[in-house]
Amino acid sequence: MxxxxxxxxxxxxxxxxxxxxxxxGATVHNSLGWSSRSNFMxxxxxxxxxxxxxxxxTPRVLxxxxxxxxxxxxxxxxxxxxxxxxxxxxxxxxxHCGGYGPCQTAxxxxxxxxxxxxxxxxxxxxxGLASRRGGFADKTSRV
Numbered sequence: 001m002x003x004x005x006x007x008x009x010x011x012x013x014x015x016x017x018x019x020x021x022x023x024x025g026a027t028v029h030n031s032l033g034w035s036s037r038s039n040f041m042x043x044x045x046x047x048x049x050x051x052x053x054x055x056x057x058t059p060r061v062l063x064x065x066x067x068x069x070x071x072x073x074x075x076x077x078x079x080x081x082x083x084x085x086x087x088x089x090x091x092x093x094x095x096h097c098g099g100y101g102p103c104q105t106a107x108x109x110x111x112x113x114x115x116x117x118x119x120x121x122x123x124x125x126x127x128g129l130a131s132r133r134g135g136f137a138d139k140t141s142r143v
Contacts (some may be wrong), residue, residue: 006126010056016112017052021045023109027089030102037092041085041109044078048116051078055123056064070129075124079117086113 024041031038051074058066090110097103 006123007056009119009123010052013048013052013116013123014056016116016119017045017048020109020112020116021049023105023112025096026105027102027109030105037085037088038106040081041089041113044081044113044116047081048078048120051075068127072124072127072131073121075127079120079124082113082117082120086110086117089113 018119028042052072055071061083088108093106
């Protein structure tokens with residue numbers, strides 16, 4: 001199996017998503033009065049794992065179900081979700097938490113959320129450029 005840049009990005013994304021899932025789970029458990037914001041970030045983590053499965057597994061296993069436009073839409077929507085969720089969780093949070101606690105767990109979740117937003121945005125740009133060039137015709141063509 002060839003390890004292209006997209007495959008490496010998917011692997012890094014999987015690791016970051018597992019970390020973010022743990023952080024947002026802890027934030028939801030602690031829920032410092034902003035449970036809907038924490039719940040949305042938890043939804044983002046689960047949604048992103050499903051999108052990553054579609055992006056990474058479907059072209060290799062079920063290539064007939066993979067379509068570049070659907071992948072592009074899912075990536076753009078996921079990037080939008082991460083941006084909105086990270087901003088929403090950051091708004092009520094103080095910069096200085098003082099010691100370990102739920103506040104610092106939320107800060108870490110926000111930081112990882114912005115990293116995930118940047119990665120999903122980059123993947124969306126790469127997917128958009130590839131679909132403009134017709135780069136996904138090779139993945140789904142049956143010759």
